[in-house]
Amino acid sequence: MTLGFVMLCHTALERAGQVARFWAEQGCPVVVHVDSRVSESNLRGLTASLEDLGNIRFAPRYQCEWGTWGLLQATQAASTLMLAEFPEVRHVFLASGSCLPLRPVAELRTFLDANPQTDFIESVTTSDVGWTIGGLDRERFTLRFPFSWRKQRGLFDKYVSLQRKLGIKRKVPASIVPHLGSQWWCLTRQSLSAILEAPDRAEMDRYFKHVWIPDESYFQTLIRRVSTRVESRSLTLSKFDFQGRPHIFYDDHLQLLRKSDAFVARKIWPQAERLYDAFLTADPAAGQRSERNPGKIDRLFAKAAERRTRGRPGLYMQSRFPTDSRGGNRSAVPYSVFQGFSELFENYESWLSKVSDTRTHGHLFAPDRVHFPDSETVYSGCLSDSATLRDYNPRSFLTSLIWNTRGERQSFQFGPADVQDISTFLAADPNASISVVSGAFSVPLFRSNRNFGDIRAETARLQRIEAEFLALLTGPEVKARVRVWTLAEFLETPMEVLQSIVDELNPRASNRLTEVPRLVDMTGFGQFLQNLRNQGMQPVLMGDFVTNPTLPAPSPRLAKPYVVK
Known part of the structure; x- marks a missing residue:
């Protein structure tokens, strides 16, 4: 079985090139998409560094702003090129330029060989999602979002409020049930081609083009129409903080990442030399140095989230001042x-x-x-x-x-x-x-x-x-x-x-x-x-004091004598 990788890159192209070379040299075709906002000189540097590898292709370029349709266009274009150029590919793995393989390619191949008809993609209904940020879960499918959440936040919020006030709602196509999940997936050739070659793809594209953050819902929804077996989880380790921002992995996370059961991790800091040196090796034993313990990673990040929101008791600092709304x-x-x-x-x-x-x-x-x-x-x-x-x-x-x-x-x-x-x-x-x-x-x-x-x-x-x-x-x-x-x-x-x-x-x-x-x-x-x-002042907090000590005190009541035998 041949495994192919689609990489979406927009920064740190030198690191992205290292990862692409690692996968290509292990016999995995790679299709790279570079954000159209990246300069031509930087793109030429990346293509020149990989031109000696015959199993790497570069997809047509689109502008990939967070939460916009451009990310889906880039994914569709790169995936279509992968299926057309490499007919031997049976699974396609979507990754970013900041991803890093955690386990040898041979392990991933063995894992996918044991699950030849399984699509690995997080895909859950909106009612079951607890990680949506900003209150937009079902509404991301029924409202329109012509303004950028990051660059035009004021217009974004006002237009959402206006649609709510006027009761404007888009109709969800009858053939789908909206699902959400991580945008990093690993799909079979059959499922991916069925989505990209669907007769009603134009209709689906028109609808999802106005869905908020479509890369978290497009493949996650459409996979339910075509797949015979969906395992709702990602093979990529990605962690997010309480504000929905991704955690970045640094050199001091090396031993932690070695305990993960995921095959790829994101986001990796571009200057994390130890991480890149440790994991970009063809040595099969490189990933076996620590026993897999994904539960420890989950507990550590849960503790980090609590520390980030609540802080350490009694520690006040300008980077995380406690508030009563977060527990104080x-x-x-x-x-x-x-x-x-x-x-x-x-x-x-x-x-x-x-x-x-x-x-x-x-x-x-x-x-x-x-x-x-x-x-x-x-x-x-x-x-x-x-x-x-x-x-x-x-x-x-x-x-x-x-x-x-x-x-x-x-x-x-x-x-x-x-x-x-x-x-x-x-x-x-x-x-x-x-x-x-x-x-x-x-x-x-x-x-x-x-x-x-x-x-x-x-x-x-x-x-x-x-x-x-x-x-x-x-x-x-x-x-x-x-x-x-x-x-x-x-x-x-x-x-x-x-x-x-x-x-x-x-x-x-x-x-x-x-x-x-x-x-x-x-x-x-x-x-x-x-x-x-x-003098007219009433002292009430002192209790009862004897004013005239010469007055006789009341005689104490004598207790009856008793005999202990």
Whole structure:
């Protein structure tokens, strides 16, 4: 059996010539079509490089713009020439100038000898296609497309919308059922000649000339009328991204391509020297160096598509900025946020770093500057302590900090006096663990020596901000781990709260706390809250405090004694 190749070329003609020579020297006739937009000088260079081979022909040239009828004209002309010039050809394999054989020609011949009457072409009905881009599946057969999707996108979209609005539809010929599939196929001589010599070819050509991207539907539809056996798959490995653009294979894909069960791959980068050197060899053992594992290729490209659309968690970069419509993106690893703790304990940050083996920052979003540990002015990733730079994009600042310090858990202080632009992000980040002692912001004001009128106004302002933050933490969009204690609740059992925090940050440490930070002096705090009420300000986030400590506390209810035998 003789196998023939039809090649559609428009660029990188030197590489296309290498592939054509490889197939021709293996006894396979080759018909080359070169896009009419290619200069005559480049065409002469290609023909001169192949003129010593008697089984290579050049087809009449057509302009081949993506998604247009010219691609079908080129394919028809080259296929007709193949059937006329080489009557011994039994299968015709359609390839592009950027294709590269992955397996020896002898293997492909053996495979086709075992399937002499089988046409290998992806061909599925429009209702079963999940890869069409732009919403045009069935409509590509019922609307007209006189404008180029790439060069006249505005006119293309407006004309499609106009046809939809007016209800204009073309009639699909009764003799066909529209099918779609990859444009790269391998057809038997009988099927290909039946399509090209069909009595109603002129009618079919007139109809498909106005179908959008006809090279994905012409042969895929007509093969169903003439073939006795269609295997709906392509023998060419081609992968596409989520936008419908083909993946390009580079030198570092060599071992991956060797695992493919396909016979040809596209698109190959023209400068991929290792790929061309590895596969353009007549050595039968060249393609046997790796066990075939096409499933691994599919999984790898599926993972690449997910990485392309969703990105790596916590990594933000100009080439792929995450959006909520594609799943969004948050931080890279878990981190902790503490609100109210540094106001209640002396040297809380240094103590927490010591007992939990974490990096504890001060108030990262303080109005004056970023409070890194040890008052550093520049931190990992060249993050500046400038509040102006941080506030330009607080989300990027925080995610950069978390990304740059992967491997070491970060924690920082937050409060109502800080810049609040980051609060929505914190609440929606599943990596955030937020611990809040509500009302603790009032303790520094209580201990300050400011005028009471100023203290009352500032307490009211901070309470309003903290109340909004707490409401946000109880909303339906919250994904962070949130724990809230009122100040009164916290002061009842501070050791238990601190122990739970340390257990969360360092779960491997099983010992109970032996060292705790010093709690600030709270004497008179209850009267301070009553004074705020007397001045017309209602403190509601602090919990219930005893206003007059001289009043007798209620007698505890004694439990009944019991005996354990």
